[in-house]
Amino acid sequence: MRKSKPMSSILTFISVLGFSTTPQAEPITKNYQFVAGDVLVQKESLWKALKVLDVDKIEDKQVTLHVMVFEDSKSKPSIKSLEKRPVKIYHAPIAAENFAQSWELLGNRNIENSELVGFIEYLKHTNFQRYAEVTKQNIDELISLANSKYKEAYALGKQSKFNEAIALYSEATDIFPMFIEAIDNIAFTYMDMGDNENAIKYFDESLRIEPDGYTALYYKGQSYINLGDVDSAYTIFKEGMSRFPEKKSAFEEVYLKLQKIKYMRSNG
Template sequence: MLKKITRLFTLVFSVIGISTTSASGMPDKNENLMLKTGDILIQSGVDGWSAVKILEVDLWPDGTSVAHCLTYKELPVRPTIELLKQAPVLVWHAPIDAGSFGQGWERISNQSPTKAELVGFTEYLKITDFSRYASFTGQDVKEIISAANEHYKRAYALGEHRKSMEAISEYSQAIELFPLFYEAIDNRAFTYMELGKLKEALADFEQSLQVNPGGVAAFFSKGECLMKLGELKAAEEIFFEGTNRFPEQREIFVDFLEKVRTLQKSG
């Protein structure tokens, strides 16, 4: 897991164009800044200046200290607080290894993050740690889930009356409130399938499986969408995997595996 995290941090820095090396070209492990929420850090690079604002600092179970950062687009001149107030944001939230802020980084101020600046971090929490998200935003988890359920019930009733687009809207509101609501994601996907919107349905089934990897209906339906979209090789892989992944449903996966192989042979 730690290796995966390290690769993630390296990728994040690479994407946002921030250097993780000291002047000697090697990571500096001895002069790391002790980061605090609200720190504004700058660094001079070959083509300009990088700037980040620390939104929160976490200690992960493996001992890695993680800085949740808002990063600005590279600037041609040394950033100041006044300049950064007008500077465009590059990434609203990026989790970065706090140990990467070593030699070459300078703290120029500390200002509590505003609600607008925290939008990326709160969306991250909403998906990764819903209880913390609710606490961080001053909401009650039970109330959020209750509201999401009301939208779900209305969506289901609308679907029963063939009001598909209205149902999709209600499912979307339920998911927006509670992104882990995979039942709502699945039902929205099935509604998209009924409308022939297979790409939208496929995206939803993939989202559902991220939340609930054991969802057999979402997994099978992902394969069905791929088959109907003509992506036969990808569909074959899904149905084949399903025969082993869901042995209790092996028969239906085998059936569709044979169908998609027949379609491949027929061209």
């Protein structure tokens, strides 16, 4: 009966032939062309690993990688071990040039739908057209549905059914996160309810999406007035005068009134 060769002998034989029993990572060069599915690793105090979910190119010059980051590990990971490693960050956009030093290409693996959760949420709030494409939804149908929710909410607001209106406005913005009118109307509804803190929160969200939204800035200032915060309101109306010269008179009218109040307070 023939005896099997010891495992150590087999591994030695494989090594002699030039094969490796562990995956060999390749250093990332400056001109490397990243593709979705690339798995990259880097050794610092611990091993870092990430997976490329998508590659954005702007005129073949600036390249941004959308990546999923795994939890660090003490030992060098393999493609197989990363399948069970916890995810630290589900999505982060990072310039490709940041990987030209000390990062290595471990290999390439197919992207699972479950790995795209963070990337899809990012697209939903930054590039709605691309979000619809990636999720295979009709953008016109999505916007139509959001607009339908908006109209229902508006009608409820007119009936002073404020909580119901906010709920439907929120459904509209969940469908279409950049729906400025719905976000503003949530803020206005909170103002109608006397909840100026939440009104300011939604005016801030509106201004984050559309920094040139002078209406949101104006009523954010009014909300601070309602709260009795003259200093914050004064700052906002002063800002509005300089940022929106075409609307200067509207901001200036309130600004001058606040200026008088501040003067009276400072002079007893």
